[in-house]
């Protein structure tokens with residue numbers, strides 16, 4: 001493995017690396033994807049697969065909305081096992097204070113062309129009869145969806161392969177940059193562009209990259225068809241996602257096509273091991289039952305954890321790494337990488353091929369947070 005074999009070598013075959021490989025191959029570039037294991041060996045296999053528009057910031061909104069629309073366009077090509085369902089999200093409001101947030105979100109989304117519907121308590125109960133009584137209402141975002149992330153990543157990788165991409169699986173990478181990828185066995189791949197898409201492990205290959213691991217737990221139940229119909233998320237989820245220091249849990253449940261219910265979610269910094277933490281798990285399930293008491297009578301089949309790649313400003317790193325013109329980042333997607341993988345791939349390949357992007361890209365450039373490192 002030597003000589004300049006590829007235009008682009010992508011390190012990481014999670015959903016982000018897979019989407020970048022697909023986009024690169026579709027643009028006619030010679031692509032290689034390298035992973036120490038195989039497709040979806042990191043957060044992608046652990047994720048919920050909620051395709052969701054979020055509005056923490058204009059930049060977050062732009063990337064999530066752009067990506068949600070790209071998923072909707074891709075839908076006719078997705079194989080059945082990707083289980084894409086446009087079930088919509090309901091943001092559940094527990095009280096009047098949260099209804100203020102419902103109305104703010106409704107105005108924000110509406111003014112940017114995203115259809116939403118404000119639900120009063122009766123409408124909420126009609127749509128989701130297993131929610132407890134006494135809730136204040138909610139916001140329905142009907143164009144949000146769900147999918148099964150490992151199969152979505154596999155679809156993208158296979159399409160990239162059909163477009164000529166080469167896969168190097170079972171190949172741990174130990175060094176990247178300056179037009180080459182060094183593998184742990186001492187061999188090298190060379191390319192004009194190297195993309196670090198190794199998720200929460202990205203700082204191991206690019207020291208100075210401001211990413212912290214943020215652990216999450218999920219539980220999947222046995223089959224209870226029709227128990228819920230939408231992705232249901234408490235508005236307090238936003239407080240949980242924003243909490244910087246403490247562990248947090250929030251009610252976040254998803255209907256799977258199989259009739260199973262996927263129950264989340266938790267967020268923890270500083271937890272580096274993948275074991276299930278029984279304390280945080282019971283807090284998470286208790287929170288879920290506060291909103292849906294009948295969940296308590298269900299059988300859980302499996303519990304697992306995964307690591308989100310969290311950045312200080314909650315936006316991913318998409319673009320060149322300062323100081324090395326051959327090195328690009330596509331990482332730091334925290335809890336939104338399934339959603340934003342397709343938009344990330346477009347923006348990244350736009351930069352690599354010198355094409356103007358359909359949304360502004362400045363907010364995602366790694367240089368915004370790399371300045372201290374570069375000048376240190």
Ligand SMILES: Cc1cc2nc3c(=O)[nH]c(=O)nc-3n(C[C@H](O)[C@H](O)[C@H](O)COP(=O)(O)OP(=O)(O)OC[C@H]3O[C@@H](n4cnc5c(N)ncnc54)[C@H](O)[C@@H]3O)c2cc1C
Nearest residue numbers: 014016036042043044048050173199216306336337338339
């Ligand atoms: C509990 C949980 C729930 C989530 N729910 C959602 C959701 O509902 N919606 C949503 O949009 N997002 C969700 N996310 C976030 C989403 O899972 C991630 O943002 C996304 O999967 C990141 O994909 P990635 O390709 O960047 O990284 P990963 O999927 O982590 O892939 C990185 C790959 O790099 C490889 N790698 C790492 N280091 C090396 C190395 N040195 N050499 C070679 N290969 C290497 C790994 O083997 C891995 O395959 C969730 C995350 C968690 C943890």
